[in-house]
Amino acid sequence: MSNAASTLTVSEDRAQRLQEAGKGWGERISAAPQSAKLTFTVQGEGFDSVASNIVSGKHTFQVDEPAALGGNDVAASPVEYALGALISCQVVVYRLYAQNLGIQVDDVKIQANGHLDVRGLLGIDKSIRPGFSSVELDIQIAGPESAERYEELRQAVDAHCPVLDLFANPVPVRTAVSIAAAN
Numbered sequence: 445m446s447n448a449a450s451t452l453t454v455s456e457d458r459a460q461r462l463q464e465a466g467k468g469w470g471e472r473i474s475a476a477p478q479s480a481k482l483t484f485t486v487q488g489e490g491f492d493s494v495a496s497n498i499v500s501g502k503h504t505f506q507v508d509e510p511a512a513l514g515g516n517d518v519a520a521s522p523v524e525y526a527l528g529a530l531i532s533c534q535v536v537v538y539r540l541y542a543q544n545l546g547i548q549v550d551d552v553k554i555q556a557n558g559h560l561d562v563r564g565l566l567g568i569d570k571s572i573r574p575g576f577s578s579v580e581l582d583i584q585i586a587g588p589e590s591a592e593r594y595e596e597l598r599q600a601v602d603a604h605c606p607v608l609d610l611f612a613n614p615v616p617v618r619t620a621v622s623i624a625a626a627n
Contacts (some may be wrong), residue, residue: 455550462543499611511560523576527556533607534581541600547593551586579611 452460486500488507494515495508507522509515520528531554542549556606558579564572587595602608 459543462540482530523558527558529609531556533605537601537605541597547589547597548587549585551583555582
């Protein structure tokens with residue numbers, strides 16, 4: 445790492461990384477438009493009562509349920525990871541669009557509240573969906589810009605956040621079950 449790179453502030457480093465990434469993707473997509481289409485693959489395998497080991501590329505993590513839902517509470521639940529995915533995607537897209545729009549964001553903190561009625565999950569009441577009935581995001585932005593500029597940023601983020609899009613719009617899902625020999 446050069447001496448100049450080591451003296452960058454966090455915001456300068458972030459701006460540099462986002463500019464380089466944007467430039468790189470712009471060049472890549474201009475040269476080969478199909479390169480914009482990505483496929484993400486994640487694998488999982490169950491263990492313990494209802495826990496899972498998840499592998500995503502070189503990253504691994506565990507998912508579990510609290511004891512009240514049959515788990516050992518060794519990790520966050522699937523719906524907590526979903527909210528975490530939403531928050532982390534929002535943070536990324538806030539940083540990206542702040543950079544693109546020239547809006548200074550010194551800090552962004554987000555809290556997500558997802559409301560779920562367990563009667564849907566457990567099949568007790570078929571009229572209740574098993575997933576979230578609603579999600580609220582509380583976004584706190586620190587910086588010197590006007591409320592209007594941060595509202596412009598929020599609108600850009602809402603329009604472009606991939607995980608928010610997953611929550612807000614139906615996504616076609618296909619499932620297939622294959623039978624493997626028992627161990």
